[in-house]
Amino acid sequence: xxxxxxxxxxxxxxxxxxxxPYAIAIIIGTILVPMLLPILPFRAFxxxxxxxxxxxxxxxxxxxxxxxxxxxxxxxxxxSLLLTSIISFLALNFTGSTTFTSLSGVKKETLIAxxxxxxxxxxxxxxxxxxxxx
Amino acid sequence: xxYIRNVAKIxxxxxxxxxxxxxxxxxxxxxxxxxxxxxxxANKDRCIECGACDNNCPVDAIEVETGVGCAYAIIKxxxxxxxxxxx
Ligand code: SF4
Ligand code: SF4
Numbered sequence: 001x002x003x004x005x006x007x008x009x010x011x012x013x014x015x016x017x018x019x020x021p022y023a024i025a026i027i028i029g030t031i032l033v034p035m036l037l038p039i040l041p042f043r044a045f046x047x048x049x050x051x052x053x054x055x056x057x058x059x060x061x062x063x064x065x066x067x068x069x070x071x072x073x074x075x076x077x078x079x080s081l082l083l084t085s086i087i088s089f090l091a092l093n094f095t096g097s098t099t100f101t102s103l104s105g106v107k108k109e110t111l112i113a114x115x116x117x118x119x120x121x122x123x124x125x126x127x128x129x130x131x132x133x134x
Numbered sequence: 135x136x137y138i139r140n141v142a143k144i145x146x147x148x149x150x151x152x153x154x155x156x157x158x159x160x161x162x163x164x165x166x167x168x169x170x171x172x173x174x175x176a177n178k179d180r181c182i183e184c185g186a187c188d189n190n191c192p193v194d195a196i197e198v199e200t201g202v203g204c205a206y207a208i209i210k211x212x213x214x215x216x217x218x219x220x221x
Binding site for chain 1: 163182203204209
């Protein structure tokens, strides 16, 4: 909440810096995932996305000051959950674009992955709100 | 590359099969092999449920549930009971 004490322009600047990891997460999910598809571990696409999501979350936590995050544990968990959910969900959406996935396989993956991704995103949002008031 | 295991919905009725080999020729993933003039699923986990074998079998010995594995369409179908056809 420090940003608001320093006036609106500062809050805007911090807010923009805060969104950079999310913009990069979208780039990772849409460009890096398909590029690395053959070398990422796991068969399920959402799990491949999870791998990159966890790696990106670790980088964001390490450089949290660059992106203007308060380095508190609740915000770190929240950002990690949200970033990983975004990348994992985007990765899941590439199942329709390959020559080796099947409808039955995607149905099975979707049935498991989507509720997990939705729950982590929801928990991430709640923790983000709590973390900003700490 | 292989996808999720033990999910492909494909069956070959060996009683109907005449051993013509057409399904083997058209399968893009080498799923089907021939044993003693009867086709069988040698690599079932590689099946992408494209339906080419089913469409080309002259005696209708193959049953496969076909469709495109599009996650977006599947998620959409949960909410509006539409078919899981792709985007
Ligand atoms: S459905 Fe397609 S991939 Fe599967 S066995 Fe038939 S031809 Fe091969
Ligand atoms: S196309 Fe049909 S009849 Fe011919 S080998 Fe395959 S399953 Fe048997």
